[in-house]
Amino acid sequence: MSEATWVNCPTCSKKVLWSEASPYRPFCSKRCQLIDLGEWAAEEKRIPSAGDMSDSDDWSEEQK
Numbered sequence: 001m002s003e004a005t006w007v008n009c010p011t012c013s014k015k016v017l018w019s020e021a022s023p024y025r026p027f028c029s030k031r032c033q034l035i036d037l038g039e040w041a042a043e044e045k046r047i048p049s050a051g052d053m054s055d056s057d058d059w060s061e062e063q064k
Contacts, residue, residue, distance in 0.1 A: 004019070008026075
């Protein structure tokens, strides 16, 4: 048998069992999942990039 894997909830740091028994994994609850989604939607979290480039910048480069 394999050993159980536990992870920390990204929102509140509570321990969460990584299995099908935890439907919101890696989050401990629907509440923590929605808090994280709200932070991404409000652009409080972002993935670092080489530079800020909008979709229109990319399109204008293709037209040249």
